[in-house]
Amino acid sequence: MNHDLRRALLYVRRACLLKCPECGTRPIFLPILRIRRLRDYFTPLDGCPRCGYAYERETGYFLLAIWAINYGFGSILGIAIYCYLEFNYHLSLPMLLVGVITPVVLFNFFFARHSKALFLALDHYFDPHTKDGSGGGGGSGKTNPPTSPVPAAPVDAPTPVEPALHV
Numbered sequence: 809m810n811h812d813l814r815r816a817l818l819y820v821r822r823a824c825l826l827k828c829p830e831c832g833t834r835p836i837f838l839p840i841l842r843i844r845r846l847r848d849y850f851t852p853l854d855g856c857p858r859c860g861y862a863y864e865r866e867t868g869y870f871l872l873a874i875w876a877i878n879y880g881f882g883s884i885l886g887i888a889i890y891c892y893l894e895f896n897y898h899l900s901l902p903m904l905l906v907g908v909i910t911p912v913v914l915f916n917f918f919f920a921r922h923s924k925a926l927f928l929a930l931d932h933y934f935d936p937h938t939k940d941g942s943g944g945g946g947g948s949g950k951t952n953p954p955t956s957p958v959p960a961a962p963v964d965a966p967t968p969v970e971p972a973l974h975v
């Protein structure tokens with residue numbers, strides 16, 4: 809098997825188990841029994857206590873995980889349920905809405921952690937950040953191009969005159 813494919817499958821397997829993408833031993837989230845608030849359920853830990861892998865590189869890091877992965881899979885599920893119910897049971901519109909929306913909302917709630925873990929796995933696969941500072945830490949590891957120097961004032965522009973002090 810190709811090395812890259814094997815590495816990708818390893819990261820996906822770790823994400824499905826909600827484990828650190830780097831070492832695969834420590835959890836990304838608090839265990840269910842230690843959750844005290846709803847926010848604890850959705851919020852990843854700061855980083856892996858074993859290998860130090862930072863789970864949230866920057867503010868809003870998991871936005872794409874929710875919008876693309878969680879809502880994406882939820883939408884596919886909703887369409888599949890809709891087609892199944894519509895073509896097999898011919899339900900009324902209110903029953904159809906309840907039949908589609910309820911499982912999709914539940915799915916999005918319980919899949920939110922896995923969405924973030926899968927996003928971490930994807931990001932770690934395509935843009936691994938290491939402890940030596942190359943890559944990661946909020947960026948792609950690439951440096952910004954040098955900025956152009958500040959443009960000089962036009963030659964014929966009047967120079968500002970400091971007001972004379974009269975004592």
Ligand SMILES: [Zn+2]
Binds near residue numbers: 828830831832859860
């Ligand atoms: Zn780790």
